[in-house]
Amino acid sequence: QSALTQEASVSGTVGQRVTLSCTGHGNNIGTYAVVWFQQISHGVPKTVIFGNSLASGIPDRFSGSKSGTTASLTISALQPEDEADYYCSTWDYSLSAWVFGGGTKVTVL
Amino acid sequence: EVQLVESGGGLVQPGGSLRLSCVGTGFTFSSHEMNWVRQAPGKGLEWVAYISSRAETIYYADSVKGRFTISRDNAKNSLTLQMNSLRAEDTAVYYCVRDRGIAARPVYWGQGTLVKVSS
Numbered sequence: 193q194s195a196l197t198q199e200a201s202v203s204g205t206v207g208q209r210v211t212l213s214c215t216g217h218g219n220n221i222g223t224y225a226v227v228w229f230q231q232i233s234h235g236v237p238k239t240v241i242f243g244n245s246l247a248s249g250i251p252d253r254f255s256g257s258k259s260g261t262t263a264s265l266t267i268s269a270l271q272p273e274d275e276a277d278y279y280c281s282t283w284d285y286s287l288s289a290w291v292f293g294g295g296t297k298v299t300v301l
Numbered sequence: 302e303v304q305l306v307e308s309g310g311g312l313v314q315p316g317g318s319l320r321l322s323c324v325g326t327g328f329t330f331s332s333h334e335m336n337w338v339r340q341a342p343g344k345g346l347e348w349v350a351y352i353s354s355r356a357e358t359i360y361y362a363d364s365v366k367g368r369f370t371i372s373r374d375n376a377k378n379s380l381t382l383q384m385n386s387l388r389a390e391d392t393a394v395y396y397c398v399r400d401r402g403i404a405a406r407p408v409y410w411g412q413g414t415l416v417k418v419s420s
Contacts, residue, residue, distance in 0.1 A: 194345070227402030229346070236410050237346065242402035279346050283403050288360045290336060290348040290401050 195220060196280055196293035203299040204270045212296045214263040214280030220291055224282045226263040228256055231295075232276040240278070241265060267298075275300045303327040303409045305397045310414030317387050317418070323380040323397030323411055331355070331375035333400055337382045339393035340413075349395070350382065365391075387418045 197215040204210040214226060225243035232238075239247040241256035253268045263282075267274055280293040309321040321337070337349040350371040351360045359371055370383040380397055397411035 224403040225405070227408055229408070231346075234340075236412055237396070238410070239402065239408045242407050243405050245405065245407075247407050277345075281346070281348075281402070283401055289362060290338075290351060292346045292348065295345045 194294040195284055195287065195289075195291035196282070198278075198280060198293035198296045200294070201297045201299065203301055205301050206270060206272060208270045210267050210270055210298065212265045212278055212280075212298070214265070214293050216261050216263075216282065216284075216291075218261060219286040220261075220282050220284040221258065221263055222261045223285060226256065226258055226280055226282045228254075228263075228265045229279045229281065230274075230276045231279065234277075237279065270298075270300055272300050274298060303399065305399060305409060305411030307395065307397045307411045307414040310395065310416045312417045312419065313387055314420050315388060315418055318383070318385045319387060319416060321382040321384065321395055321397075321414060321416070325378050325380070325397075325399065328399070330378040333406070335371075335373060335380045336398040336401065337371060337380075338396045338398050338410075339391075339416075340396070341390070341393040344393075347393070351401070352380070384416070387416075389418050392416060392418050 228241040229237040230240050277295045279295045284291045304326045307323045352371045368386045372381045394413040396413045399409040400406040402408045
C-alpha cells in the first residue's frame with residue numbers, strides 16, 4: 193500500500209480539463225513540495241511538475257497545486273499525447289523515505 | 302544537458318549479488334543528492350535508496366535495508382548500488398535519479414537498467 197493515494201484511472205476527451213489528485217499526510221505532502229512524473233508506455237519517467245514549477249519542455253496546459261495534505265495535477269485541455277501513467281511523490285520525514293503514489297492511468301477517449 | 306547512464310544490470314540467481322553503476326554528466330555531480338528508484342514489471346515506482354551530495358546522509362527502503370548499499374564517488378561523477386542476497390521480488394528496472402524535487406530542483410532520470418533475479 194502506497195503512502196500517497198492516487199486514483200487508479202482517469203479518462204477524458206480531447207480538450208477536456210482533467211484533474212488528478214494525490215492524498216497524503218502531514219508528514220509528507222503537508223510538509224514538502226510534491227513532484228509529478230509522467231510515464232508513457234512504461235518508458236522512462238519524465239518530470240512534469242516539481243513544487244510550483246513546470247519542468248522544462250512540458251506544455252503549459254499542465255499545472256500543479258497543493259492544499260493541506262492533498263496535491264493535484266491539472267491538464268487544462270487534454271491531448272492524445274497526454275495518455276500515460278502519472279505518479280506523485282514527495283519526502284516523508286516519519287518514514288525517512290521518498291514516497292510515491294500508486295499512479296493514475298490517464299486515458300484519452 | 303543532464304545525462305545519467307546506468308549499467309550493471311542482468312540476470313542473477315536468487316541469493317546472488319549485482320553491482321549497478323550510474324555516471325552523471327552535464328551537471329555538477331557533487332552538488333546533487335542521488336537516488337535509486339525501481340519499477341517491477343507491470344508495477345509502480347518504488348524508491349530504493351538515497352544518498353546526499355557528500356554522502357553524509359543515506360537512507361534505504363525497508364524492503365532492501367541490510368541487503369543493498371548505496372555509495373558515490375564525486376571525483377568520478379559516479380553512483381553505485383551494491384545489491385546482495387537478491388530475491389525474485391527485486392526483479393525490476395532500476396533507475397538512477399538526480400534529486401527528489403522537494404528543494405525546487407527538477408528531477409532527472411536515467412534510462413534504467415534491468416535486473417532479473419531468477420534461477
